[in-house]
Amino acid sequence: MTLTEKNPQAVWNHPQWWIDRVRKDHPDHWQAILQANNSRAPLILRVNERKTTQAQYLQALAAINIEASPVGEQGVILANAQPVPSLPGFAEGHFSVQDAAAQLAAPLLLNGLGAAGDNGARLKILDACAAPGGKTAHLLELADCDVTALDIDARRCERIAQNLERLDLQAHIVVADAGQPAGWWDGQLYDGILLDAPCTASGIVRRHPDVRWLRRPTDIAQLAGIQAHLLKTLWLLLKPGGRLLYCTCSVFRAEGDMQIQTFVAHHTDALLIPSPGHLLPQIGGEATVFPDNLMREHDGFYYATLEKRSL
Ligand SMILES: C[S@@+](CC[C@H](N)C(=O)[O-])C[C@H]1O[C@@H](n2cnc3c(N)ncnc32)[C@H](O)[C@@H]1O
Known part of the structure; x- marks a missing residue:
């Protein structure tokens, strides 16, 4: 028996009951879910369409060499995390921080x-x-x-x-x-x-x-x-x-x-x-x-x- 089989808690860095529950609820995807849980989430913004558009905001970021890409209708994913208040248009309310699923x-x-x-x-x-x-x-x-x-x-x-x-x-x-x-x-x-x-x-x-x-x-x-x-x-x-x-x-x-x-x-x-x-x-x-x-x-x-x- 390998170490992996012996100790899933150590392998997945989750409590055993949690691993069991995810496995039961999503038998085909449980490993991918646990793997995603152990990854680093990117910074995702939601553009305030009352103030600007997704395309305009991507341009504003590109103009100061911040790499980003669109997600969904109003979302923008930053390639690298940044201090949020220093991003263009923060004080003016051009965007909020919000994950793509919540959007x-x-x-x-x-x-x-x-x-x-x-x-x-x-x-x-x-x-x-x-x-x-x-x-x-x-x-x-x-x-x-x-x-x-x-x-x-x-x-x-x-x-x-x-x-x-x-x-x-x-x-x-x-x-x-x-x-x-x-x-x-x-x-x-x-x-x-x-x-x-x-x-x-x-x-x-x-x-x-x-x-x-x-x-x-x-x-x-x-x-x-x-x-x-x-x-x-x-x-x-x-x-x-x-x-x-x-x-x-x-x-x-x-x-x-x-x-x-x-x-x-x-x-x-x-x-x-x-x-x-x-x-x-x-x-x-x-x-x-x-x-x-x-x-x-x-x-x-x-x-x-x-x-x-x-x-
Ligand atoms: C998932 S968070 C909401 C996030 C929010 N919708 C957003 O998008 O920013 C759940 C919220 O439910 C609130 N909450 C919990 N029980 C509640 C209750 N009985 N009545 C009203 N709010 C409740 C919590 O205080 C918490 O702010």
Whole structure:
């Protein structure tokens, strides 16, 4: 028996329970996922389309000899990490730092909503777990909509305000528990809800290497319980015909497709729209391309869009 077979923990630098879980959830890709977790994540920016374009920003970087390439619609991958505040246009709000997988959230929610809500009014959107505001800002960059950015953590809500101010964007920021709407909801149904739920963060190990050692196996079920409660509660706040985008930065199926399958089975008014599902963490152009992945460089994520049917 080789050392590799004897001690997978040492080979993969992950706890054994984590290796077992990834292997069970993704039998064809578990080694590639663990390998991606041990790689260095590149710095990825999201261009603020209210201020500049992806092409213009790539030119601005090229003009000062910073090598970069496009990813997705608004993303820019830097070949080498740089101090973010020193990049062109930082203070002016030309970009934010955001992984390419996270950049899918705002377009996925907005694409199905059309340009306006009832009677041509501005779309009313709830970003239910919003801090530090990465996806809130992207929504506001892409659409003229009224966004309520809610988070349970007051300190993290201050970061939403700071980020939006730098980007010249406005949202209604609320410190509250999304699972207890009686304390904060005005009674008006939303056209769209983004639920970027608290999770194990098992999809972003390459950016937070310690997460695998800090988590306990019991965290998965505990967080899945919180996610289920938030889903069930927020579903009631959505208009018929509206859409809820559920996402987590996790590769564990309990926080992704199992969660959504259970929800759809118990909610006859919920229609699962074709969605990316589990995006597995992916490294660079030369990496193995997983069949369910959209791009060649991003963190692990899960996305499901649910439409509320009128019954
Ligand atoms: C994955 S992070 C959100 C990241 C954010 N959407 C972004 O793109 O910048 C999850 C957030 O959920 C918040 N949270 C956890 N439980 C919550 C609850 N019951 N109600 C509201 N927010 C909650 C956490 O404070 C944390 O900021």
